[in-house]
Amino acid sequence: MEIPIKLTVNGEVVERRVEPRLLLVNFLRDVLGLTGTHVGCDTSSCGACTILMDGKAVKSCTLLAVQADGAELVTVEGLAKNGELHPIQEGFWQEHGLQCGFCTPGMIMAAYQLLEENPNPSEEEIRHALEGNYCRCTGYHNIVKSVQYAAKKLNR
Amino acid sequence: MYPAPFEYHRARSVDEAISLLSQYGSDAKLIAGGHSLLPMMKLRLATPAHLIDIRTIDGLQYIEDKGDYIAIGAGTSHAAIEKSDLLKQKMPLLPQAAAVIGDPQVRNMGTIGGSLAHADPAADYPAAVLAAGAQLVAVGEDGERVIPAEEFFVELFQTDLDEREILTEIRVPVISGNTRGAYLKFPHPASRFAIVGCAALVTLENNVCSDVRVAFTGVASTAFRDSGVEDALRGQPLNESTIQKAAEQAAESDELEIMEDNFASEDYRRHLAKVYAKRTLMQIASAF
Numbered sequence: 218m219e220i221p222i223k224l225t226v227n228g229e230v231v232e233r234r235v236e237p238r239l240l241l242v243n244f245l246r247d248v249l250g251l252t253g254t255h256v257g258c259d260t261s262s263c264g265a266c267t268i269l270m271d272g273k274a275v276k277s278c279t280l281l282a283v284q285a286d287g288a289e290l291v292t293v294e295g296l297a298k299n300g301e302l303h304p305i306q307e308g309f310w311q312e313h314g315l316q317c318g319f320c321t322p323g324m325i326m327a328a329y330q331l332l333e334e335n336p337n338p339s340e341e342e343i344r345h346a347l348e349g350n351y352c353r354c355t356g357y358h359n360i361v362k363s364v365q366y367a368a369k370k371l372n373r
Numbered sequence: 374m375y376p377a378p379f380e381y382h383r384a385r386s387v388d389e390a391i392s393l394l395s396q397y398g399s400d401a402k403l404i405a406g407g408h409s410l411l412p413m414m415k416l417r418l419a420t421p422a423h424l425i426d427i428r429t430i431d432g433l434q435y436i437e438d439k440g441d442y443i444a445i446g447a448g449t450s451h452a453a454i455e456k457s458d459l460l461k462q463k464m465p466l467l468p469q470a471a472a473v474i475g476d477p478q479v480r481n482m483g484t485i486g487g488s489l490a491h492a493d494p495a496a497d498y499p500a501a502v503l504a505a506g507a508q509l510v511a512v513g514e515d516g517e518r519v520i521p522a523e524e525f526f527v528e529l530f531q532t533d534l535d536e537r538e539i540l541t542e543i544r545v546p547v548i549s550g551n552t553r554g555a556y557l558k559f560p561h562p563a564s565r566f567a568i569v570g571c572a573a574l575v576t577l578e579n580n581v582c583s584d585v586r587v588a589f590t591g592v593a594s595t596a597f598r599d600s601g602v603e604d605a606l607r608g609q610p611l612n613e614s615t616i617q618k619a620a621e622q623a624a625e626s627d628e629l630e631i632m633e634d635n636f637a638s639e640d641y642r643r644h645l646a647k648v649y650a651k652r653t654l655m656q657i658a659s660a661f
Contacts, residue, residue, distance in 0.1 A: 220381055237381035237424065240374075259374045260412060262563065264478060273452070273481040279411050280482070283381050284404075284428065327477065348565075349476025 222286040226251070227295030235282045242266045244282035245292060253293040253322045257351070264350030267323035268292050274330040276349070293322035296329070304370040305329060305363070314363030316354035324350050328364045336372055338364070376414035379421055383429045387512055387541060390427050394537045395514055397423040403539060404428070405448055406482040408475070409491040433486070433541065436460060442508075445543040447486025452477070454485060463547040466554035466572055470501035473558060475565050486540045489525070492532045492595065494632065495566040499526055499596030501556050503588035504572035507545045513538035526595035552576040552584070553660040557653045558591070559645055561636060567591035568637050569645040571623075571653040575611060577661060582606050582615075587654075592624055592631055592646050601625050602650050611658045620651035 219234040226249060233248060245251045245268070254277060257265030261279035268277045269291040296303035305325050308314060315321045324347060331338055331346035338346065343364045344357070352360060384390035394401055402421035404410050405428050413419040427433065433448030436457050443463055445454065454460060454471040461468050474480055474488075474497050488498045489509065502509070502522040509520045511534055525533050534540060548554065558570035569591045576584035585603045590596040601622035609615040624631060624646035631639045 218380060236378070238376045238378055243375075259415070261408060261475075261479060264476070267478055270481075274478050275482050276478045279408055281381075281407070281411070283383075284407065284426065286383075330477070346477055349478045 220283050220286075222283055224285050224287060225289045227291055237281060237283050239282045240278055241268075241280040241282045241285050242277035244285075245277060245290075248282075251292050251294050255319055255322055257319065257323075262349075262351070263320070264323040264327060264347075265320050267326040267350065269326055269329065272330070272333070274327050291326075291329075293325055296325070303329075303367075305332070305367040307370065308363035308366035309360075312359050312362040312366050314356070314360045316352075316356045320350060320352045320354075324352070324360055328367065331364070332368055332371060337368060340365070374415040376411065377417055377420040379414075379424045382423060382425045384425050384427050386430055387433075387539060390425055390430065390539050391512065391514060391537065393423070393425045394539065397425075399536055401425055401536075403490075405433075405484040405487040406450065407487075408479055408483040409487060409493060427539065428484075438463070438547075439544070440547075442544045442546050445485055445545065447489075447540045447542060448484050449486075451475075451480035451483045451485065451488075455480060460545075464505055464545045464554070465548075466501055466505055466556055466574060467498075467545060469554075470497045470556040470570075470572065473497060473556070473560065473565070485543055489543070490532060490534060490540050492526055492530050493566070494529055494594050494596070495561075495568070495570075495591045496596075497556065497558065497567055497570055497590060500567075500570050500572040500588040500590035502543065502545070503596055503598050504554065504556075504574045504586045505545045506574075506586060507543055509540060510542040510544065511535075511538045512541050517541075519544075523598065526597075529594040548574070549576065551578065553657045555653045555656040555660070557649055557656065559649060569642055569649050571646070571649040573650070573653045573657055575606070575654065575657050577611060580610055582609055582611055585619075587623075587650060589624065589646055589649075592642055593629055594632065597629070599623055599626070599646075599650070606654070611654070611661070613655065613658075616651055616654040616658065620647050620654065623647045623650040 255265040257263035401423040605619035
């Protein structure tokens with residue numbers, strides 16, 4: 218039996234009826250067409266599916282869409298404003314924080330929560346905060362530099 | 374990877390959750406953060422016909438000072454426990470264990486009640502609540518009962534909870550000024566689950582260990598208190614040589630069946646138990 222859900226995604230109210238077993242990541246990608254959020258491992262390890270739910274970074278492959286009823290979601294598509302990249306996105310551009318780019322949306326969303334809670338993270342704190350996100354190009358060094366770039370710009 | 378189809382129910386109160394559990398019995402599973410259950414459902418290791426959402430219940434997420442103990446709502450996330458100043462001050466063992474569960478995203482969704490009720494043999498909280506001497510509150514059709522942590526973990530993924538009961542609160546005693554605790558683990562490099570985790574609480578009186586509680590996770594089918602280590606240290610001063618002697622007793626009980634898998638043999642797990650008993654107790658010694 219389909220269940221009605223109502224939630225906010227990137228500032229827009231969305232109402233749909235969904236099958237209970239529909240995963241939140243598939244709801245975002247297949248129902249809403251927001252394909253910036255990626256499915257990597259599908260086992261809550263890799264973090265490619267990371268989004269913000271009520272301000273907290275969560276792995277959308279390990280949530281049911283019905284669990285997000287009433288929630289406020291932000292996906293990577295919701296970061297840029299008026300055609301201007303968010304400082305974290307800009308950081309990944311400037312510091313070559315991506316190679317294949319598959320992990321990037323998840324990295325950006327995990328970094329977003331970090332910088333909300335800790336605007337001046339040390340390198341160690343950045344690495345610790347990104348523990349739930351894998352980059353299989355192993356480009357971690359530049360990812361850390363990208364987050365440092367964003368922290369600097371956001372604090373300016 | 375979709376779970377098998379199921380019917381979804383949103384409980385708005387503990388009573389509603391219990392009445393749904395009574396109605397559907399063993400066909401039903403409770404879901405809170407879902408970070409233990411959903412992975413199992415995606416692999417079809419769990420195929421409940423009915424899923425009862427208890428994250429929608431108001432009032433299961435709290436950390437409150439009750440004087441002698443801190444009351445933690447079962448729906449409280451690992452992240453909230455990790456960051457709780459109250460717990461850091463009055464039972465630091467728990468935030469220390471919460472901080473090393475999974476990763477930040479997992480800690481934002483996973484709940485203490487869910488983790489305890491799931492009773493994964495490699496989860497972090499079971500050892501922590503055993504060492505802390507916690508009491509677990511379960512509510513069912515016949516009302517409320519309080520289960521000591523020692524009696525809660527029955528077997529692999531099995532607890533003392535009845536299938537019609539819901540875990541609502543975890544009560545952790547407040548430590549006194551001469552008590553210190555710590556939790557350390559050797560995490561699996563990919564899953565971050567504990568291959569071996571050790572939680573300990575030591576009370577010093579006149580420079581002698583008057584109370585010692587040491588619990589392990591990851592070693593056997595359930596978390597357990599290790600009386601071998603505890604007895605060896607009780608009545609002794611707390612220093613490297615007494616700690617070394619006590620740690621050598623870790624995981625030596627004849628009744629203990631040590632787990633063995635692709636990651637760690639029985640011998641290696643027993644060895645790690647001794648290493649982590651020592652490290653945990655040394656950390657406690659340095660905190661006095």
